[in-house]
Amino acid sequence: MYKILKKELLSPKVWLYDIEAPQIAKKAQPGQFLIVRTDEEGERIPLTIADFDRAKGTVSIVFQEVGAGTEVLGQLNEGDDILDVVAPLGKKTHIEKGMGTVVCIGGGIGVAPIYPIARGMHQVGNKVISIMGAKNKEILILEKQMRAVSDEVLVTTDDGSYGIKGFVTNALQQIIDRGEKIDEVIAIGPVVMMRSVVEATRPYKIKTVVSLNPIMVDGTGMCGGCRVQVGDEIKFACVDGPEFDGHLVDFKGLMSRQRMYKDMEKIESDHVCKLSTVKGEL
Amino acid sequence: MALVMKKHAMPEQDPQVRAHNFNEVALGYDRETAIAEASRCLNCPKPRCVQGCPVQVKIPNFIAKVKSGDFADAIGIIKESNALPAVCGRVCPQENQCEKYCVMGVRGEPVGIGRLERFAADYDLKKPHEIKPIKYAADTQKVAVVGSGPAGLSAAGELAKKGYKVTVFEALHKAGGVLSYGIPEFRLPKEKIVQVEIANLKKLGVEIRLDTVIGKLYTVDELMQEEGFAAVFVSTGAGLPSFMHIPGENLNGVYSANEFLTRCNLMKAYKFPEYHTPLKVGKTVAVVGGGNVAMDAARTSLRLGAEHVYIVYRRSEKELPARLEEVHHAKDEGIDFKLLNNPVEVIGDENGNVKALRCIKMQLGEPDASGRRRPIPIEGSEFELPVETVVVAIGQGPNPLVQSTTPDMHTNKRGNIVADEATGATTKAGVFAGGDIVTGAATVILAMGAGKKAAQAIDEYLKKKA
Ligand SMILES: Cc1cc2nc3c(=O)[nH]c(=O)nc-3n(C[C@H](O)[C@H](O)[C@H](O)COP(=O)(O)OP(=O)(O)OC[C@H]3O[C@@H](n4cnc5c(N)ncnc54)[C@H](O)[C@@H]3O)c2cc1C
Ligand SMILES: Cc1cc2nc3c(=O)[nH]c(=O)nc-3n(C[C@H](O)[C@H](O)[C@H](O)COP(=O)(O)OP(=O)(O)OC[C@H]3O[C@@H](n4cnc5c(N)ncnc54)[C@H](O)[C@@H]3O)c2cc1C
Ligand code: SF4
Ligand code: SF4
Ligand code: FES
Numbered sequence: 001m002y003k004i005l006k007k008e009l010l011s012p013k014v015w016l017y018d019i020e021a022p023q024i025a026k027k028a029q030p031g032q033f034l035i036v037r038t039d040e041e042g043e044r045i046p047l048t049i050a051d052f053d054r055a056k057g058t059v060s061i062v063f064q065e066v067g068a069g070t071e072v073l074g075q076l077n078e079g080d081d082i083l084d085v086v087a088p089l090g091k092k093t094h095i096e097k098g099m100g101t102v103v104c105i106g107g108g109i110g111v112a113p114i115y116p117i118a119r120g121m122h123q124v125g126n127k128v129i130s131i132m133g134a135k136n137k138e139i140l141i142l143e144k145q146m147r148a149v150s151d152e153v154l155v156t157t158d159d160g161s162y163g164i165k166g167f168v169t170n171a172l173q174q175i176i177d178r179g180e181k182i183d184e185v186i187a188i189g190p191v192v193m194m195r196s197v198v199e200a201t202r203p204y205k206i207k208t209v210v211s212l213n214p215i216m217v218d219g220t221g222m223c224g225g226c227r228v229q230v231g232d233e234i235k236f237a238c239v240d241g242p243e244f245d246g247h248l249v250d251f252k253g254l255m256s257r258q259r260m261y262k263d264m265e266k267i268e269s270d271h272v273c274k275l276s277t278v279k280g281e282l
Numbered sequence: 283m284a285l286v287m288k289k290h291a292m293p294e295q296d297p298q299v300r301a302h303n304f305n306e307v308a309l310g311y312d313r314e315t316a317i318a319e320a321s322r323c324l325n326c327p328k329p330r331c332v333q334g335c336p337v338q339v340k341i342p343n344f345i346a347k348v349k350s351g352d353f354a355d356a357i358g359i360i361k362e363s364n365a366l367p368a369v370c371g372r373v374c375p376q377e378n379q380c381e382k383y384c385v386m387g388v389r390g391e392p393v394g395i396g397r398l399e400r401f402a403a404d405y406d407l408k409k410p411h412e413i414k415p416i417k418y419a420a421d422t423q424k425v426a427v428v429g430s431g432p433a434g435l436s437a438a439g440e441l442a443k444k445g446y447k448v449t450v451f452e453a454l455h456k457a458g459g460v461l462s463y464g465i466p467e468f469r470l471p472k473e474k475i476v477q478v479e480i481a482n483l484k485k486l487g488v489e490i491r492l493d494t495v496i497g498k499l500y501t502v503d504e505l506m507q508e509e510g511f512a513a514v515f516v517s518t519g520a521g522l523p524s525f526m527h528i529p530g531e532n533l534n535g536v537y538s539a540n541e542f543l544t545r546c547n548l549m550k551a552y553k554f555p556e557y558h559t560p561l562k563v564g565k566t567v568a569v570v571g572g573g574n575v576a577m578d579a580a581r582t583s584l585r586l587g588a589e590h591v592y593i594v595y596r597r598s599e600k601e602l603p604a605r606l607e608e609v610h611h612a613k614d615e616g617i618d619f620k621l622l623n624n625p626v627e628v629i630g631d632e633n634g635n636v637k638a639l640r641c642i643k644m645q646l647g648e649p650d651a652s653g654r655r656r657p658i659p660i661e662g663s664e665f666e667l668p669v670e671t672v673v674v675a676i677g678q679g680p681n682p683l684v685q686s687t688t689p690d691m692h693t694n695k696r697g698n699i700v701a702d703e704a705t706g707a708t709t710k711a712g713v714f715a716g717g718d719i720v721t722g723a724a725t726v727i728l729a730m731g732a733g734k735k736a737a738q739a740i741d742e743y744l745k746k747k748a
Contacts, residue, residue, distance in 0.1 A: 023499055037455060041557045042456075043549070065476065068558055084455045086493040217549070217559075220453050220495055221681050222521040223541035229532060239683070253532050254633035261532045264560035271555035 001081035007060060011139040014109055015074055016050070022057030026048075026089045030116040031093030031211065031215070031243055031258035034059065035219045036073065037084040043069045046238075048097045048113035048188075049088060059087070062112030062141070068268045087217045091208075091235045092116055092155040095120040100183030101127040103175065104150070105168050105197055107189025108134060110195050111142050114188045119149040127151050129180070132173045133189065140253035168193060169200045182206050187246065191255050210246040213236045272279060286472045287390030288622035290319040291358075292397050298615040301584045303528060304467045304552055307611055309374070311394075316566025317400040320349035326385060331613030332394060335414070337731045339363045341380060343394055345537045348398055351505045356686050357406040359436035360399060365436045365734070368407055368475045368726050369461060371576075377604045379727070380745040387592055406477060413485040422447045423744055426511040431459020431531070433517035433717025433729035435479065438488045440737030441515075446744075448488045449511070453495040456548060459725070463548040464540070466578050467587070469608075472547070497683035502713060504537055512747075513712045513740045516699060517733060518692075520678040520718035526570065530628030531674070535564060539579045539675035564670020566590045568639045570625055572597065577608040591617050592667060596624040596644050596657040622646070624657065626664060628672055638666045672685050686714070689737075698722055706736030 024034065033048045051060035064072045072131045097118070102121045106114035111132050130150040132187065134140040136156045147153050154171040155163030156194040165173050168189070175182065185208045190268035190271040201208045214237050218225045221239035227252035228237055235241060293309040294300070300307050311319065314592035323345040331341045340359050358365045360701035374380070376396040382394035414588035425441050427434045430452040438448045456462045456624040461476045470476065484490060496502065496518075505511045525531055542561070543684030545551040559565070567583040569576050572595035583591045593612070595602065598621050603611055613619070643663035644654035680697045691710040692700045699708055699715040706714040718724055 005517055027499060039555075041550075043558045084493050085452070086455070086495060088498055089495070134551065140320075217541060220521075220683065222453075222523070223544050224523040224525065224538040225541040227525075227532060236530070250532075253634075255532060257532065260635075261560045261562065264554070264562065266557050268555045268560065 002085045003081065004076055004080050006037060007076075007078045010062060010141040013064075013074070014139070014141060016060060016062045016112075017076075018058045018060050019085065020057060021059050021085055021087070023053045024085065025054050025057050025059050026253065028059055028088045029054040029139060030114075030120045032090045032094065033219075033242060034061070034087030034089060035154030036071070036082050036083055037059075037088075038072050038076065039083055040070060040072060042083070044084075044217060045069045045073065046084075046089075046212040046213070046219060048211070049116070050112040051116055057206070062109060064109050067265050068271070071147060071269075072227070086219060086255055089238060091240070092122065093117050097124045097126070099126045100130065102171065103129045103131065103172065103182055103185045105131045105172065105187040105189070106146075106188070107168055107184065107193040109141065109142075110187075110189030110193070110211075111146065112249065115142055115145055115188065117188075120148060122149045122151075126186060129152070129175060131156065131168045131249070133157070133168035133171075133193070135159065147182055149186060169196045171191075171199055172197065176200075176204060176206075184209065186243075191251060191258070194246060195251040198249070198251075201245055203258075208246040209282075210244050210249060211242045212249065212254060213242065215260060226256075279280070283590075285386075285390070286318075286322050289322075289391045289394045289397075290315050290671065292394070294453060294611075297611075299615070300468065302580075302617040303322070304585055308607075311397055311401045312349040316348055316398060317351065319394050320345045320398055323349070324385065330383040331380045331393070332386055334378075335363075335380045336725075336727050337734070339380070339399070344402065345395070345398055348402060350529040353402055353405045354409075360402060364399075364727070364730065365439050366432060366479055366726070366730060367399050369402035369432070370375065370468065370730075371396050371398075371403055372470055373465060373605070374726060374727050376604045390486055391555050398494040405473065411482070413482055415485060416442055416445065418445070418447055418487070424449065424510055425740060425744075426451060426505045426514045426516065428502070428516045429459060429518040429717070429719070430457035430480075430490060431454075431517060431519050431717060431729060432461060432726045433519075433733040434459065434515065434734070435483060436716065436730040437517065437733035437737045437740075439483055439486065439514045440734050441740060442483070442486045442488050444737065444741050445720060446741075450488060451494045451496050451500070452488045452490060452492050454548065455492050455586070457490050457492065459745065463487070463544045464492055464575070464578070465545055466483045466543065466582050468581070478527040495683065501682060502688040502710075506712060512744055513598070513714065515706070515740065516684055516708070516713065517717040517720060517729070517734070518681055518684055519729075520721045520723040521640075521681045522679040524677045524679060525674055526625060526676060528625060528627055530630055530636075532627055533630040533636050534634050535562065535670055536628055536672045536674065539673055540574045540678065542579050542673045543575075543582065552586060554657040561586065561587050563673070564636070566592075566669045567671040568592045568620075568625075568667055568669040569593045569673045569675055569678070570602060572602040574604045575678075576675035577604045577612050577617075577671075579675050581612055581615060583671070583673070584615055584617070588671070591621050593617055593667070594620045594623050594625060594639065594641060594667070596622065597654065598622055598646060601654050604633070610621050620667070622657065624659065625672075629666065636670055636672055638668045639672055640664060640666050655690070678718075678720050679732050680722075691715075696722065702737065705739035707734060707739060
């Protein structure tokens with residue numbers, strides 16, 4: 001059992017939890033993820049390790065309520081236990097001294113997983129330019145934290161309510177156009193965003209790393225459900241990734257596979273809704 | 283007394299009914315039938331059957347006890363050699379093992395050894411047992427077991443009985459390995475059998491730590507150097523699914539058998555939406571492969587509502603590696619065997635969903651390295667099988683997580699751990715290995731046998747070291 005020590009609402013339907021898990025905190029590295037299960041009937045839900053505190057023995061997750069599983073997770077409170085936490089899964093981000101200028105792009109709730117990467121890059125002395133994108137100012141998360149670990153931060157909002165109006169790619173283009181020599185771009189966010197970033201850097205041959213989130217079951221390389229086409233190889237995102245060279249990823253295939261259970265998610269969500277109303281009435 | 287040449291039939295659920303539920307198919311002998319079947323055994327002074335059993339169960343001795351109605355004695359004899367008889371009685375490929383060698387099989391049918399083993403084990407499971415926890419001395423040595431499949435469970439049980447403090451580390455949220463996530467409920471009931479065996483181990487004092495991926499949360503070196511384990515037994519199984527590497531394999535509706543069966547067995551997708559993990563099964567399903575895994579996936583598809591299920595296998599019926607009983611059961615349930623056919627492409631519709639499996643017909647040529655006749659494609663014989671779901675059940679390899687983080691434990695070309703056949707000793711001192719991770723995908727009883735041998739060797743190793 002893993003106790004929730006802190007619960008904080010970052011923006012509507014987006015939660016940050018600090019979870020007590022000393023051994024995981026000891027081993028976690030930027031770029032890795034965990035899998036939680038809230039109850040006996042629940043799904044295994046993969047979530048990025050958004051932060052870890054080795055001294056306190058905690059790991060943090062930031063998640064958005066998008067369906068039945070994440071809704072149940074969102075109903076837990078401080079002091080409650082999470083039934084299962086499996087971690088650290090996946091490969092860590094490649095971070096080392098002397099990588100030069102790194103642009104860290106987080107879109108929407110993707111800012112959460114990009115944060116420990118930006119911090120790691122900054123700690124070893126690389127120049128970190130961060131781009132944070134959100135639909136509007138209200139739902140922008142972790143701005144203060146990102147500023148603390150970046151040499152420069154650019155914010156974009158779709159509606160122009162804050163920062164640059166437009167998408168993260170607009171900000172990226174500005175950086176490229178001003179002649180900044182970029183050595184690597186790391187982008188985490190919705191698949192469409194990552195795909196746009198990859199297309200934006202392709203003409204300039206800038207190395208671009210993306211973190212993929214296909215549907216997963218075990219997270220240990222056992223089921224193959226998370227497979228994605230990368231170049232001419234089939235990779236399992238949970239063990240070979242989740243980060244890959246964005247210029248080689250088959251985004252079309254990834255998006256198609258993510259839609260696999262759309263119709264069943266609706267049935268499940270209705271079922272869980274009914275259950276929680278029943279529970280509420282009791 | 284005249285010899286009864288045929289095995290007593292085991293009652294089973296009607297094929298029409300069982301194809302739509304997940305209850306166990308074979309129902310087991312009752313007392314009278316068990317005694318009658320036991321009476322067919324000739325109690326041979328030099329029993330050939332025993333040679334066919336990988337763990338040398340004293341077959342004539344236990345059968346004699348069944349015959350005389352001393353069922354408690356019967357199970358006692360079996361358990362001297364086999365820690366999981368309720369499992370093995372159900373899933374051993376008896377026709378290739380004990381029963382293959384039974385003299386009764388020369389002129390008639392062999393004695394139903396597996397069915398009698400199952401009978402004795404089920405009799406025992408129904409009785410309440412008091413299991414006393416082992417009392418450990420303060421300086422008891424700790425042994426780690428990685429993986430909770432049959433190899434790990436049997437090693438843990440043996441080591442605990444030898445007085446070691448055993449911790450089993452399991453990556454998934456449930457123990458049991460393939461017994462829990464692979465073999466379906468209708469062949470091996472989970473709560474009634476698998477979980478009871480695991481609970482008994484816990485009562486004995488074995489600690490089981492779920493959700494713990496070795497190679498990630500701890501490496502083998504960390505277990506030994508930081509966590510205080512004097513020896514480690516690695517039994518991580520053959521969990522890496524193979525794909526066919528043909529066009530269209532990434533389409534929606536193509537599953538590895540591991541994913542398909544895990545969603546159904548471990549995540550209980552057959553109870554969706556009460557359990558939240560979905561599993562999509564089309565009206566027509568093609569399962570590729572001919573082993574137990576393929577039969578399980580095909581019969582699971584039927585139970586999840588598929589109307590027509592094909593087995594697509596590139597050799598002929600004679601070469602099907604599955605247990606004979608499963609092939610019979612599959613046929614009775616209406617599975618359509620497309621033998622001597624090999625998939626060449628999965629075809630999708632405009633939304634990226636599977637709509638057909640393109641196959642080519644095969645013929646058998648000269649025997650290959652495995653001694654079976656090599657299947658050769660017949661040119662120009664391609665055809666399309668319209669299906670909405672494809673399950674790939676063509677084998678599993680070793681998962682590299684532990685090996686890749688334990689450099690001084692050597693592996694062979696295929697990635698299996700190199701281990702001494704008699705002891706399970708690996709190239710790394712204090713680390714032993716056994717089961718599918720060493721042999722490649724094999725059987726429950728072989729995995730258990732390996733776990734038992736390694737426990738013995740670990741005991742000797744630790745005593746010598748002390
Ligand atoms: C490596 C990885 C890291 C992730 N990190 C985060 C994170 O830090 N924060 C966050 O909010 N989300 C993250 N996700 C996505 C998150 O796992 C899904 O949102 C969640 O599983 C949805 O479950 P649900 O039951 O609430 O919704 P559902 O109703 O089941 O599905 C809603 C959406 O989520 C997708 N989805 C469903 N199940 C899975 C699954 N098992 N794996 C991946 N996607 C799935 C569906 O395709 C659908 O688009 C991550 C996913 C992966 C694979
Ligand atoms: C669908 C199916 C049907 C089968 N039917 C039969 C049958 O009828 N008869 C028969 O005799 N055999 C059958 N087999 C084969 C048999 O189940 C296996 O040979 C046997 O289970 C192997 O046992 P094992 O202990 O070596 O490994 P497994 O049972 O595979 O167990 C390995 C365990 O280790 C865990 N693990 C893996 N990596 C790690 C890690 N890094 N850290 C922690 N834990 C880890 C896994 O999660 C798993 O629980 C079948 C197999 C399948 C898949
Ligand atoms: S363990 Fe398997 S092979 Fe041995 S006697 Fe029992 S059923 Fe036969
Ligand atoms: S060979 Fe057959 S008849 Fe002889 S002891 Fe074994 S089971 Fe009985
Ligand atoms: S989630 Fe099962 S192999 Fe990646």
